[in-house]
Amino acid sequence: MSGAVNGVTAHRDATSVAPDPGAGPPVLSLRDLVVEFATPAGVVRAVNGMTYDVFGGETLGVVGETGSGKSVSVLAALGLISTPNLRRVTGEVLLGDVDLLTLPTAELRRRLGRDVAMVFQDAISALNPVRRVGDQIAEALRVHDRTLSSTAARARVVELLGLVGVPHPVTRHDQYPHQFSGGMCQRVMIAMAIANRPKVLIADEPTTALDVSVQAQILNLLRVARQETGAGIVLITHDLGVVAETADRVGVTYGGRIVESGDVTRIFTRPRHPYTAALLGALPRLDSASDRLLPIPGQPPDPSELPTGCAFAPRCPISRGRAVCTEARPEPVPDGSGASACHFPDEAASLLTAQADDPPVDQDDPGEPDNDPAPVLDVHDAVARFPVRSGVFARACAWVHAVDGVSLRVPAGRTLGLVGESGCGKTTLARLVLRLVEPTGGRILVDGDDVGKAGRSQLRRIRRRAQMVFQDPYASLNPRLSVGDNVAEPLRLQGLSRGQRRGQVADLFSRVGLRVEHADRLPSEFSGGQRQRVAIARALACAPGLLILDEPVSALDVSVQAQVLNLLADLQRETAMAYLFVSHDLAVIRQVADEVAVMYLGRIVESGSVRRVYDDPRHPYTRALLASVPVPDPVGRADRQRVPLGGDVPSPVNPPSGCRFRTRCPIATDRCAAEEPPLRPVAGGYTACHFAEETVGLAPEVPA
């Protein structure tokens, strides 16, 4: 697709994110970029007047929810959209003096990778699986410098691999992407992007698919890359924490354009657009759990029918139906170091203060749940192993220790949060509870019934009392049944009549905040958040005593996530259901859970009340995790010294001897390799570390 669509009237005056005075000319400017796709449902205007500047040596965070046009704008700017339904790209993309949109493809390509480079989300699939990693980096060098010899290129690639922190660069040079972890692939992508010392580096969700500890490594690396190359970085993300942690300036996107921009501290402390303020209110916090999140009502706008006035008007808490909001599209008005595209920018900050006036109610610390005579869920020493087959006869030659001796209890009306990085066994544990995975050992009781020993009919009864909600509601709903029928399905299996079912479905719909009139629609007609509500409604149909929630909000946007989290909290208050809430997101767990269990390589390394685990973590792993999570608060980020955990989670096939964390633990000793630390009572919680008493005095960056 050639990007040679000539710019129309560019709003040069529409001030974009303005620089600090004296920062020199911007290295990259988007001016009133409009991108449209032709779809069967009509024209989709994915980007609607995106305007921003990036200056050399700075990081511009572009933050916004799904579908707000963050990715499409940069891909269109660089001529990288190749779908045949691209209808129009107008505006200007100025790289220095050149408008990239006017260049023929061949000319444009000469600049890509040399002057402006990109780092993509999901680095594993962004690398060619059949070509050596080193060759792929070398290609970036050699397309722009035909005179470079292959030996010189190789030497430079090895140097680059070392620079981005890939261990053993000489060996790694000749390996293939599938031999790298996700984090290592992202390092390779960064090496490729900085190979030619570009003026601009655009990183589109560079850490979204990664674990927090690896995310922290990659964000550090981007900082190094900026120092090395002096490039201006555009960091596109949906994560306000990542922005607060790394950006100098921020642009907030909504409905295909930047609605507010400015200095990072200003944006987070004195937002001048109600959307920014509302996003901050909807965000679960790691540093302090608020009693209740403030979700933004409704959903992000549909880019195929953008309103004529302000795109945020239908959800805006301060518009109060003022006509100007629905009639005139607010243009960004520069103020101080930034701009706000709102007719009433001064009222936005009041949203934040209003929240601050309403101090978070302290979470009631649970009593000793161990005193509870009969927990709804009682997992005792559960074990799940999977064979790894290989060799000529596909014999099981090794075992994946997915869950290896885990015990937990969840009493009625309480939430146990289970956190850990990918591959630590969280989901397997959740599936064990319903025996969707056959246990290798241990005992799991739901309401006193042994799940492992249950016969067919008893298991069916247990599965009615314990329901599961998955991350991807679309995959768990039957796409050919209406959402009403999906919800009614468990009722039908119970033998309720049609009329009874209708009544109950209506009741369930109103409980989860769905409109009963929509019961006849198909799941595909709903947004992600609504589909998750449907999935929750279906789980509630059998009036279960236990909900197992496996990453239920991970696919949702912040504003919608807050709606679902609040819904779950309300339902729990009404019915005293017990929740087993699995998530990789420590802030979400802090928000929802009473008790927390931290998993690492199939084992629980620390557990206890939320207070104990978050405010007084004793296990070095918990401490490192907490230190890795980006905090959405730029104030004082310079003082937050953090040394991210090195390396990746080891393979659960042959976990390290002794303490499984010892390969990444900064304070490991010989004893840790020899003796496995038991999960033992420490400071009002449980910690599996030989030195749990000594970690408390340690700063987050533990001395080696």
Next chain:
Amino acid sequence: MYGHLVRRLLQFVVVLLLGSVAVWGFTFALPGDPATVLLGADASAAELAAVRARLGLDESIVGQYLSWIGHAVTGDLGASYYSGQPVVSDLFDRIPATVQLAGFAMVLTLLIAVPVGITVALRPYSVVGRVLQGYLTAGLAVPTFWLGLLLIIVLAVRLRWLPASSDYVPLWENPAGALSATILPAAAIAVHTSSVTARFLATSLGEVMGKDYIRTARAKGVPERDVIRRHALRNASLPTVTVVGLQLGGFLGGTVVIEAVFNYPGLGRLLYTAIGERDYALVQGGVLFVVATFLLLNLLVDVFYAVLDPRIRLT
């Protein structure tokens, strides 16, 4: 990689053995007694018994199979019921002709399929792309024998450019003659197989062009030609290799219909005649050869696949 190959090799042996049992058993399922066929309906019982003994038909079925497969392993497939010649030498007379036809057909197939597949994948909406898509549809629909007849009528009978019936002319003795003798049957075959292959290539190339790593290559500044050559084609060729391997196996098994249409002295026509004559020894030997070639090619495709795809090679 080695574990993978060893496993495939063992599989090859097992499947080949099972195949040999099937080939052997299948001739028993056919109606008609070879001895009766050989001697005619009014042969005496003694004559029949003598012929049966000569052919080894009086042994138990298992015994017959074991002695047959035992000999087969040493390269002895018995003697033709009719000519009395060793089956192996009958087969080997015809194999060069079949290999030559198969080779020609394959080269033609690839010469057509690769550019057509690439064009259809990259420019599906251009005029050329649409025309080629029409060719693919037609190529799949037109029966090969009919196309063969058409070619004969037009190019050989009407225009007299090429001979109507193809004799085997060895390539190394007379390249021009070999070409003119083989080109028509090869073309008749290649129209169909190139359509299949081009479709496969176009589908997988179209899929690959939407992959993230293609976008990465573009973002690096790689010119579009090289994006396709260096990044897309190798990935897109992976599924195509399998199809091409299967097709080549099919060719080597003898393209029975086309050999009959062009009266071409290949393996296919040999087997065709042998079946008509109930020459079981020849049929069994020939089919066993075809099955073995097919399986062997499959094995080679697997090895080649592993060479192309490091994800298989290195695990």
